[in-house]
Amino acid sequence: MKLRTKIILLFSAVITVGTASMGTFAGISINSEIVTSSQEKLQSDLHLGRELLEQKYSGDWEIKGGKLYKGDTEINDKLDVVDQIAKATGDNVTIFQNDMRVATTVKKDDGTRAIGTKVSDAVADTVLKKGQTYMGEAVVVNQRNQAAYEPIKNAKGEVIGIWFVGVPSTKFDSIVSHFQNKVWIFGIVGLIVGILVAGGVAEYVVRPMRRVTTIAQRVAEGDLTVEPLNTARKDEFGLLGRSVNEMVANLRGLIGHVNATAEQVASSSQALSATTDQTAEATEQITESIQHVAHGADQQVASASKAARAIEDLSNGIEKVAETAIAVAETSLDAAREAEQGNDSVQKAVLQMDAIAGSVNTTASGVKQLETRSQEIGQIVEVITGIAAQTNLLALNAAIEASRAGEQGRGFAVVADEVRKLAEQSSLSAGQIANLISSIQEETTKAVLSMDGVIGEVKSGTQAVSEAGEAFTRILTANRMVADQIQDVSASSQEMTANSQQVYETVGEMMTIAEQSAQSSQTVAATSEEQLASIEEIAASSETLAQMASQMREEIGKFKL
Structure with missing residues (x-):
């Protein structure tokens, strides 16, 4: 039942009851x-x-x-x-x-x-x-x-x-009845007048209520483009109109603000999603680079271990060469003393020459073996140099990827820089080893040439043993020359032993650095994987946020501003 009808019925009931009473x-x-x-x-x-x-x-x-x-x-x-x-x-x-x-x-x-x-x-x-x-x-x-x-x-x-x-x-009843009839007539007239007045009052009351109801229905349907109510009245309806106007204005501002916020959230979530995708790709590339670095570091550790074993073998060979050179020097001195004793010692000299020939052959074999070991060490040093260059290149790539990652890749940049420094140290150490090996090879070449000369001299001495008397001077001279050369070989061997020890220690440091690089690379790789998982979670959250923002925009789109 409408409010206007209720008001008219209420007025009619009041008038009827009042008239009857x-x-x-x-x-x-x-x-x-x-x-x-x-x-x-x-x-x-x-x-x-x-x-x-x-x-x-x-x-x-x-x-x-x-x-x-x-x-x-x-x-x-x-x-x-x-x-x-x-x-x-x-x-x-x-x-x-x-x-x-x-x-x-x-x-x-x-x-x-x-x-x-x-x-x-x-x-x-x-x-x-x-x-x-x-x-x-x-x-x-x-x-x-x-x-x-x-x-x-x-x-x-x-x-x-x-x-x-x-x-x-x-008589009295007729008087009372006549009066009551007049009262009822007056009541009916009053009822009609009251209904008309009630209709006017109801229209006066209902008109603003009807306008408020229309606006409320349009607002409920999402239409906020309604015209403001006339709020000139000073009664409760004027207050209601002002309240409705204020409510519509506040709701319009709220919906507009929520719409703008939803658009910002959608834009931010899309940007966040794109950023997380790029970060995830960069993190994957960094992880792959770190894995390459770790693999290279493992290879470097293995190569350094091989180099250490080879240098250790080289050092042992050089020690043997030194021992042999000392023995040859002593034998040469004995031969010189025997040569000075004269012809009686020719047979002994022949025997000594045979011994010298064997020793010289042994020494020549050792020197050749030393030359071979030196070449192997040179190859190892080249491998180490290549590994260091590869490590330096990988560290550079990791630094580039870290710089692309921005703030999130700062930790990777630090690790990459440390790896690069280690690679440079390895390269420097490998260069030092290469220089030492080059020196050893030169000395070994000289030793080989000297041993070839000694062998020729021994052969000549053996052939000329029958002419020992005449050749004692040459033999003595040759023995002295051999003694000098053997002393040089002994000194060179001792120097090579010291250098090989330094190379061994350097290779040990390289192994330690390579192991640290491998461990750091593994740690960085694990951290990268964890960060990649976190970035994937952020990406999923940003997608969910984007969907929620889209739903919010659809709901807000139902309102007309």
């Missing part, structure tokens, strides 16, 4: 007033009638011969008396002998006077038995009357009859 109250009040007035009039009429009887008929009331007398006048059927009093008062008038009407203006239904009828029991009990005056409504010959009954007493004070005046209640 007023009519009922007015009817009751008027009836009560009429009854009171009629009783006062009847009281006065009783007195007036009694005075008229006293003036017209003197004497006391008495019953004689079964008849009612006033003085000497018989009252039974004395109609002119009651008619005169009725005419004077406008009432019904009756004189009772005891409880029976003997003179009356009251008529029966057939139009004849109700002489001989009796009074009601209630009236008889009050008036005849108690001797009291009865005032009120009474039934008089089947008709309601506002009546007044007064006892008629004889000279002895005995009640011998009743003096009655009364007015039919139908």
